[in-house]
Amino acid sequence: MNRRLRLHGASALTLLCAMAIVAVTGVTGISGTAYAAPTPPPAPGRTTPGGTSPGATSPGGTPSTTPAGPGARGGKSLEQVRKEIEELYRQAGTATDAYNLAESEAKAQSEKIVEIAKKVQEGQERIATLKNKAGAAARAQYRSGGMPPSAQLALSSNPSQFLIGADLLRQGQKATADTVTELTRTQKDLQQYAIDASMRWQTLEANRVKAEEAKKQVETKIKAAEELESKLEAEEKARLLQLEQEAQYKAQTAWLSTGVLKEINGTATDAGKKAVQFATAQIGKPYAWGAQGPGSFDCSGLTSQAWRAAGKGIPRTSQEQLRLLPKVAVKDMRPGDLIIYFDDASHVALYVGDGAMVHAPRPGRNITMAGAGSMPIKAIVRPEA
Structure with a gap:
């Protein structure tokens, strides 16, 4: 249980397998040891006529945005569509x-x-x-x-x-x-x-x-986000998911490159371990807004229920969790702490160790494990005083 769970690799299948292992065997790293690496970039897809894989990044590291069906998207690139959909879901989260x-x-x-x-x-x-x-x-x-x-x-x-x-x-x-x-x-x-x-x-x-x-x-x-996605072909939807994963991987890699993990070595408390175990046990269940389980959760529904399972009642929403729970520095973060994302505190995840977190991403996605730095971090809060 103390071995490092490294999610490096060139294939999205690696990530899925790693998540399956976590769901079956439980949580490692809650003692403060290394636990998870950033989400790997997606697997390459078919090769385009120009010889570039649709899932590949440009030489400069920027995700490829070659449009595959501009007619249905009004000439927008898939990357533009991805950002538009992401913003709609973020507003839905607020x-x-x-x-x-x-x-x-x-x-x-x-x-x-x-x-x-x-x-x-x-x-x-x-x-x-x-x-x-x-x-x-x-x-x-x-x-x-x-x-x-x-x-x-x-x-x-x-x-x-x-x-x-x-x-x-x-x-x-x-x-x-x-x-x-x-x-x-x-x-x-x-x-x-x-x-x-x-x-x-x-x-x-x-x-x-x-x-x-x-x-x-x-x-x-x-509805607006789903309509945007519905206009895409199956191949474009797959590419859209790849772009989403690439953006998260890039953000996580940038976060880790600061050396932040060298400072983070907090050890989980017994309650923190219980919260992590509850949250990771929900991996694979669907996101549903307003839901607090047991079959589905939204982001703050997952974190509040995880800590309820650990014997600690906390505020229901991510904004109230930010407002009412004690804040800690990133370097002092430990498994069980909550990571609040975006300036409007519209998203929250539960830190599990080694730079990884568990969260309910958005409608259309399932609860999953991802890099703690894959989104803009606003604050770290601790349910335990």
Whole structure:
């Protein structure tokens, strides 16, 4: 389990085999040792008339962008189409985060409303009890002929009875005063509960509206991206995937070339190991926006559920994970930490060690392992304080 899992190679098949090994044998590297290398470049495809493989890079290392079917793409190169699709899915990711946050807040408001309803019921029951007490005191006075207890006490001719009666009178007066005070306080509480419930309902409705708006944005962006892809021929779709892998490989290689892995040697905690094990066990399951498992996940659904499996509740969305969880330097990163990507914090992954991470990429893709530097890193956050 401590051997390095190197994903170098010239074939995409190498990556798939490595992922299958991880899914079957579990996780290596969670002790802080080397774990995974960058995603390898895709396998070469057929040879073009000019002798260049569609999956090859130019001498300068830039992915080939030779268009294979410009008519369906309005003259755009496949690389341009790839970037356009990637941007649409990234925007869909941002909208998904907004949807998830609104849903999470709506759930929290619903729970608060239920709590308030219980308090209202308890308050009403308490008022009924207090009124019964007050009624009992009134009935007792009526039975005594309507004469106040103090007057009855003054007419007593027995000194001992007078002293005993005086003490009982003070106790009774205090009990009456306490009953009135508690009754007044309970009534005020009920009034405040009514105000709180009204505000909670307003917030709940606002969050539902936000969720619906975000849902429309998600669906619009995903539909636009899918329409772009649907116009491509099967061969172009395969090439598009290769370009996607090449871009990730190039970014990961650039990240590793800084020597960053020489500084990263953090060791996973027991909870971190559990989070990594959960996340890697989901490899191969499909991305679905708004999903938290068990059959599918979105990016923050995967990370939040991984840490829930480790016994730690964390915020639902990548933006809230960035906002609320402690930040750590990249050099201090350890398996189990979360990597927040892009300036708008629209994507998140779980670091597994040796420069690799597990994430739910986007619609149309499955949960996979990739290079931690294959996308622009915004911050590293730690679910454990």
